[in-house]
Amino acid sequence: MYIHLQSIPLPLMRIEDEIKQPVFRNEYQKAHINLVYTAGWLQLRQAAAFKPFGLTLPQFNILRILRGQHPRPATVALLIDRMLDKTSNASRIVDRLEEKQLVTRTVCPANRRAVDIRITKAGLDLLDRIEQANITPSGVEQLSEAEAQQLNALLDKVRTVE
Amino acid sequence: MYIHLQSIPLPLMRIEDEIKQPVFRNEYQKAHINLVYTAGWLQLRQAAAFKPFGLTLPQFNILRILRGQHPRPATVALLIDRMLDKTSNASRIVDRLEEKQLVTRTVCPANRRAVDIRITKAGLDLLDRIEQANITPSGVEQLSEAEAQQLNALLDKVRTVE
DNA sequence: CAACATTAAATGTATGTACATACATTTGCA
DNA sequence: TGCAAATGTATGTACATACATTTAATGTTG
Numbered sequence: 001m002y003i004h005l006q007s008i009p010l011p012l013m014r015i016e017d018e019i020k021q022p023v024f025r026n027e028y029q030k031a032h033i034n035l036v037y038t039a040g041w042l043q044l045r046q047a048a049a050f051k052p053f054g055l056t057l058p059q060f061n062i063l064r065i066l067r068g069q070h071p072r073p074a075t076v077a078l079l080i081d082r083m084l085d086k087t088s089n090a091s092r093i094v095d096r097l098e099e100k101q102l103v104t105r106t107v108c109p110a111n112r113r114a115v116d117i118r119i120t121k122a123g124l125d126l127l128d129r130i131e132q133a134n135i136t137p138s139g140v141e142q143l144s145e146a147e148a149q150q151l152n153a154l155l156d157k158v159r160t161v162e
Numbered sequence: 163m164y165i166h167l168q169s170i171p172l173p174l175m176r177i178e179d180e181i182k183q184p185v186f187r188n189e190y191q192k193a194h195i196n197l198v199y200t201a202g203w204l205q206l207r208q209a210a211a212f213k214p215f216g217l218t219l220p221q222f223n224i225l226r227i228l229r230g231q232h233p234r235p236a237t238v239a240l241l242i243d244r245m246l247d248k249t250s251n252a253s254r255i256v257d258r259l260e261e262k263q264l265v266t267r268t269v270c271p272a273n274r275r276a277v278d279i280r281i282t283k284a285g286l287d288l289l290d291r292i293e294q295a296n297i298t299p300s301g302v303e304q305l306s307e308a309e310a311q312q313l314n315a316l317l318d319k320v321r322t323v324e
Numbered sequence: 325c326a327a328c329a330t331t332a333a334a335t336g337t338a339t340g341t342a343c344a345t346a347c348a349t350t351t352g353c354a
Numbered sequence: 355t356g357c358a359a360a361t362g363t364a365t366g367t368a369c370a371t372a373c374a375t376t377t378a379a380t381g382t383t384g
Contacts, residue, residue: 013318013321013322013323014318015314015317015318018321027307027310027311027314028300028302028303028305028310030310030314031302031305031310031313031314031317032204032300032302033246034313034314034317034318035197035200035201035204035302035313035317036201036204036205036246037246038197038201038317038320038321039197039198039200039201039202040201040246040247041321042194042197042198042320043198044249044342047342056369056370057370058369058370058371059369075332075333076332076333076334077331077332077333082181082183084181084195084198084199084202085202085370085371087206087371087372087373088370088371088372089334089370089371089372089373090333091333091334091335092334092335092369092370092371093369093370095334096369108332111331111332111379111380112378112379112380113331113332113333113378113379113380114331114332114333114379115332115333115334138190138194139320139321139322139323140190140193140194140197140320141190142319142320142322143190143193143316143319143320145189147316147319148189148190148192148193149189150312150316151193151196151197151313151316151317151320152177152189152192152193152196154305154309154312154313154316155177155193155196155197155200155313156175156176156177156196157304157305157309158200158204158301158302158304158305158313159175159180159200159203159301160175160301160304161175161301206372209372218339218340218372219340220339220340220341221339237362237363238362238363238364239361239362239363247340247341249341249342249343250340250341250342251340251341251342251343251364251365252363253363253364253365254339254340254341254364254365255339255340257364258338258339270362273349273350273361273362274348274349274350275348275349275350275361275362275363276349276361276362276363277362277363277364
């Protein structure tokens with residue numbers, strides 16, 4: 001899992017120290033690597049938090065979308081629409097949740113191509129327990145409100161294309 | 163692959179527009195989602211660039227590390243050390259590269275537990291061709307030098323723990 | 325209404341990720 | 355020297371990701 005905690009508490013974890021690459025070509029290369037590395041770092045921490053509850057990160061995210069819809073059902077298409085990673089395979093993630101009886105699948109009566117997916121009581125309870133355990137840590141709380149805004153603006157700019 | 167290009171050219175791609183979530187709880191939730199989403203966005207674009215050359219992103223990254231070592235060999239341990247994602251399985255990524263004859267594996271004579279991995283001429287040529295095609299796009303070039311520095315500082319702060 | 329296109333979801337295949345375990349080799353030291 | 359611990363790599367399993375294809379239901383149109 002590899003969460004490196006420093007023994008001597010220093011204020012900052014510079015990317016140069018995290019990776020074995022002491023020098024970068026320029027600030028851009030460093031920013032690119034830093035961005036990918038930091039996102040992975042956040043996701044690893046989240047995954048570790050869900051693990052005691054037998055959930056993976058995508059499974060947790062799908063469950064939360066379903067709670068947002070509850071008591072109305074969601075279709076696979078709606079889940080894909082709401083997911084951060086559009087290319088992941090919602091069908092199979094729902095398979096896992098159904099096996100654990102955290103969701104149900106029923107053919108949609110109005111459109112028999114579609115499948116109504118609903119979170120169960122067990123699913124709702126699991127989400128409650130996870131959130132009560134004050135889990136889902138996210139390092140962005142290290143930032144001030146203004147810094148968080150700044151970060152959002154910079155990230156939006158990174159995704160600007162032509 | 164899902165690279166959303168706007169038909170009417172607006173300067174910025176706000177995260178609210180990218181995801182179907184028009185409102186966030188606060189700037190922190192937005193920053194967290196934005197960070198993960200933007201990193202995924204960068205990696206998808208890179209993966210799409212390597213695909214015509216039959217390489218995945220991890221395979222490309224390993225090849226680049228091997229070129230950096232060339233003509234000296236690398237061991238699996240060295241690859242893991244240099245990789246961004248320490249938990250990925252370098253052995254199996256090298257398997258794929260070896261099948262494509264882009265690298266060679268020989269038992270290290272000095273330490274017969276270790277395996278010397280070397281990039282081949284074909285591997286070097288492939289990297290050249292990929293780079294000549296001016297690929298490896300990275301959205302961070304949208305930023306100014308100062309903004310890139312700012313982004314690096316913010317990301318480092320996000321990873322600060324205790 | 326028959327033929328064809330479109331849509332919704334599931335399935336297939338290759339690869340990657342996370343983690344545990346196995347196996348051989350080397351090292352340290354009693 | 356002998357042997358336990360450490361090291362370097364490979365393999366196994368479960369799950370996720372990326373993408374193509376399939377199956378079934380529904381729309382559309384001549």
